[in-house]
Structure formats: C-alpha cells, structure tokens
Amino acid sequence: MIYCCEEHVELALDETVDEHELAPKLEKVVENSDFICGYCGQQAVYIVGNE
Template sequence: MKIYCCEEHIELALDIVVDEIELAPVFEKIENEQQSSTCEYCSNEAIYVVGN
C-alpha cells in the first residue's frame, strides 16, 4: 500500500495506513528527480509517499 500526498494531507494518509495495516507506516519525502505525482486527496503536488 502506497499513498502519495501533499503536506496538508500527510496526517490523513498516516492515519489511513495505520488503520489498514495496523503497523507503523514508513513515509518518505519525494525527491525532485523522482516521479512527479499528485496528492490522492487533492490536486496539489505530492511531497510524501506513505506506505509499508
């Protein structure tokens, strides 16, 4: 499970991953040279990827 999210929605993404996998999630900041993605909750650019 991976969720791409912006700064505004990082807490929501963390909560959802914890609820689904019941473990502490790993979240990483997306570097500029990696893929460009949009937030799964709005149309802003994703800054973090949250998952396991």
C-alpha cells in the same frame, strides 16, 4: 502506497495505520516529480506506505 501533499500527510498516515495496523514508512518525494496528492491533486511531498 499513498502520495500526499504536506496538508494531507496526517490523513495518509492515519489511513495507512488503520488499514495495515502497522507503523507506516514516510518518505519524501524527489523534488519536481510527477506525483500528485491522492486527496487533492496538488504536488505530492510524501509517500506513505508499508512496502
């Protein structure tokens, strides 16, 4: 699962498709959560994954 900000959501989607060869699930993170973007360290907006 990849936590990502609005700016990096496309990168996370592409990376997940390349890795799993399946369409990933895209979910919004609950506001004011402690999750951070795995690419830049900003507040995460989305969770991308296949689980």
